[in-house]
Amino acid sequence: MEPMLSPADQPPPPVHVAIIMDGNGRWAKARGLPRTAGHKRGAEAVRRTVEAAREMGVSYLTLYAFSSENWKRPAGEVTDLMGLLRLYLRNEVNNLHKNGIRLKVIGDRSRLGADIVRLIEESEAKTAGNTALTLLLALSYGGRQEIVEAARALARDVAAGRLSPDAVDEDAIDARLSTAGIPDPDMIIRTSGEQRISNFLLWQGAYAELVFMDTLWPDFGRPELEAAIRDFQGRDRRFGTAR
Template sequence: MSSLESDNRPGPRHVAVIMDGNGRWAQARGHPRTVGHRQGAEAVKGVVRTAGEFGVSYLTLFAFSAENWKRSAREVQDLMGLLRTFVQRELDDLRDNGVCLRVIGDRTPLPEDLQDMLARAEAQTRANRRIAVTLALNYGGRQDIVNAAQQMAQGVADGELGVDEISLQAFGDALSTSSLPDPDLLVRTGGEQRISNFLLWQCAYAEMFFIDKLWPDIGPDDVHAMVETYQHRRRRFGAIIGS
């Protein structure tokens, strides 16, 4: 039993994470940035396991942003290779441990073999219910909103949607995260305090947690601290609680 299970205060159901600091972690140790990315992938495995133990049902990880294509061709190539390796090596464990893997973002620029691997991983883990892990790949929050607006505009143009039917709920249903609840907690590692175009609409009421630790150094104690911090915050959603 985790130390949080006996606490009556609810923990976050959905945690979204900006995994920052892989490159800096490697450079501080005199290694190429790719070494930091590999170590970051190891951290992902531990965080997925620990988050599930603490009752998190949904974990969304910002793995590759739409802006990351601006990095050197070598680093992008290495990141694509790391994704391949991660899916190949971890798929059996994900499937056997109740992890449902999902991907959001524009996959079309990704290598075709990687697209196929991701699709197979999604299909093979779709029935799992212990924790849903979503990888945001080639994802941008603004583009997600634009795509939803275009989809709804097309519906109006085709006569399938009335203007008065455009609502907060309908717009949310048009986003790439329509199958997920909005994040309760947004975490960013690495010391930066911005959300960097990640889940802009979805994080309207998310609690923010910024930690100076670099992503490869994140472990179970840090996940515990994130969840516990959330439990101690008072979520009002615009209402006045107490006197």
């Protein structure tokens, strides 16, 4: 019988886990419920997953909550999603703060309601000093648009003489992304069986391990996160180098 590994012998968890939360609509449809019911259950999955990530020693958790393409959904569904976001920011931030979790929101805030932007700013300020886990919510977020905005910032700096064209390198781009100062994701999980990135962290995810799971997001929780991390820990990450 093999001896059990002590906690000190366990492989470390990934530093940064990113999740494409997919399947709320299919979860609701399978139960004959409106899509809003799936989104509400999805919010409960967010709570479970954040708690599990903190307990498992993950340092950064990024959740793809609302993409730039999601604005094209029916107006009623968008309104419901924004309502859920307001509830989350009002009701969950105290719990995040109590558990030492820092909240950071990435994405295009110009398309969000003024009251939501105010809630985001207040939540970020309240939790800014927390260190147990950084939770990044990607809202109105698109990876291509983020790279475009970084390119525009670089172009402005070059045009103003603040930066030499020869100084434009990967670090210069990194510094102008919404995730500046945050390590790239080690692992990107997508739920619901779909196997694509959908414009999520295109620059940052260049060497992320991809884990696709059949579980619909409302059913996701600690067991699924643990399974994904075990999968990650069993992989040989070579970052483009030879064995």
